[in-house]
Amino acid sequence: MLRENKIYLASKSPRRRELLHQVGIEFDLLLLRDAPPRGPDVTEIVLPGEAPEAYVSRVTKEKADKAWEAMHLRKMLARPVLAADTTVVLGQKILGKPADLEEAVHMLEMLSGQTHLVLTSIAVHSAQGSAAVTQCSEVSFAKLDQQQIMAYCRSNEPYDKAGGYGIQGAAARFISHIKGSYSGIMGLPLFETCQLLRQAGIIIP
Incomplete structure (x- = not known):
């Protein structure tokens, strides 16, 4: 009998699902609570004085640990758990x-003509323990006019994405240069993800 070669993904992101499918990693979703009555399992509030890399790393580790705990509480089959978080x-x-629209417009106005960082932290919790890594990429935006900004922000794209844009969507036309990991900017750096999953015992060709 072949051993199972599958993980749990503790994320609602459709981009992360697409990326795992892209490299042939099988998974089931293990979603954490993010709504009342008991409130979210993991809050994404930045602590006073917390640096961006420390923030994204902490939130991701909390997600992985909570998902691992939930797996046991729900008496689910034990598998490695993958969590991730992205911040701009x-x-x-x-x-x-x-x-809302006003906040999306403000973000695009700030990013216009600037180079910013995209930090994606990933964490894998398994029977072997937990491991995490944060991948950093640079993204440069061309100078945008108000018409471009308003047209984009009136679409559905900005509102479930850190920084108010998605590189894999219509915002690609604004991006003049990237340095780093395209999949990391999307929300799951595949090279680093595969490394951590191999360490957790997942076989990836």
Whole structure:
């Protein structure tokens, strides 16, 4: 009998699902709570004075640990758990997901003509223990005019993405240069992800 070669993905992101499918990693979703009555399992609040890399690393580790705990509480089959979190950083300012049109427009205005960082932290919790890594990429935006910004922000794209844009969507036309990992900018750096999953016992060709 062949041993199972499957993980749990503790993320709602459709981009992360697509990327795992791309490299042939089988997974089931293991979703954490993010709504009342008991509130979210992991809050994504930046702590006072917390640096962006420390923030994204901490949140990701909390997600992986909580998902591992939930797997046992729900009496699910034990498998490695993968969690991830992405943040966009301009200077030392963390840009999260815009709540509304006004916030999305403000974010695109800040990113216009600038180079910013995209930090994606991944964590794998398994029977072998836990391991994590943060991947950093640089993204440069061309100078955008108000018409371009408004047209993009009136679409559905900005509102579930850190920084208010997705590189794999229509915002690709704004991006003049990237340095780093394209999949990391999307939300899951595949090279680093495969490394951590191999360490957790997942066979990846």
